[in-house]
Amino acid sequence: EAQVTQNPRYLITVTGKKLTVTCSQNMNHEYMSWYRQDPGLGLRQIYYSMNVEVTDKGDVPEGYKVSRKEKRNFPLILESPSPNQTSLYFCASSPGGTGSIEQYFGPGTRLTVT
Amino acid sequence: KQEVTQIPAALSVPEGENLVLNCSFTDSAIYNLQWFRQDPGKGLTSLLLIQSSQREQTSGRLNASLDKSSGRSTLYIAASQPGDSATYLCAARSYNTDKLIFGTGTRLQVFP
Numbered sequence: 001e002a003q004v005t006q007n008p009r010y011l012i013t014v015t016g017k018k019l020t021v022t023c024s025q026n027m028n029h030e031y032m033s034w035y036r037q038d039p040g041l042g043l044r045q046i047y048y049s050m051n052v053e054v055t056d057k058g059d060v061p062e063g064y065k066v067s068r069k070e071k072r073n074f075p076l077i078l079e080s081p082s083p084n085q086t087s088l089y090f091c092a093s094s095p096g097g098t099g100s101i102e103q104y105f106g107p108g109t110r111l112t113v114t
Numbered sequence: 115k116q117e118v119t120q121i122p123a124a125l126s127v128p129e130g131e132n133l134v135l136n137c138s139f140t141d142s143a144i145y146n147l148q149w150f151r152q153d154p155g156k157g158l159t160s161l162l163l164i165q166s167s168q169r170e171q172t173s174g175r176l177n178a179s180l181d182k183s184s185g186r187s188t189l190y191i192a193a194s195q196p197g198d199s200a201t202y203l204c205a206a207r208s209y210n211t212d213k214l215i216f217g218t219g220t221r222l223q224v225f226p
Contacts, residue, residue, distance in 0.1 A: 105157030
């Protein structure tokens with residue numbers, strides 16, 4: 001089954017404790033991205049990757065890091081989480097960037113930073 | 115800077131009604147516009163994508179239109195069903211970027 005998986009689905013952590021949210025897709029897609037969703041603000045793109053070793057900032061990259069060492073994986077790293085990073089995070093993949101109808105989203109990771 | 119707005123924020127209708135969801139964008143130089151559906155606790159499902167050269171796209175009971183000159187897109191849902199209850203999001207992609215700018219969504223409830 002074609003899918004994007006994220007782990008963990010729920011995470012409660014404390015300020016400053018480094019964490020990684022994993023994202024994996026099994027469709028051999030070149031394009032992957034991370035979004036955060038906040039009430040009243042909609043989804044905002046954090047980072048995206050056009051292919052292995054190619055990443056670029058989205059609209060809200062501050063406080064986040066990503067890496068793309070393998071085509072299937074695109075982890076999101078929070079080196080020093082802060083309460084304003086409490087949010088619902090989505091990973092997405094597509095074979096042809098944002099112009100493709102085949103946008104696949106993961107189920108989301110709800111992160112709470114206290 | 116592209117901004118996308120969706121009105122209304124929430125909508126509740128009886129089953130069987132035809133309804134229209136609205137999406138507005140500030141920069142008319144868009145490459146395409148997409149409509150998504152989001153169910154509670156789940157990710158987004160892509161519904162329709164309209165390229166800048168197109169005026170509308172249809173899929174089953176869904177029809178999306180695009181008017182770049184007025185900065186508007188509409189999603190028409192015919193003969194609504196309780197299973198259509200979800201949040202509907204539109205997103206615009208501008209030229210020379212791979213960024214999708216999302217609206218804040220319309221939460222739709224269709225009651226029997």
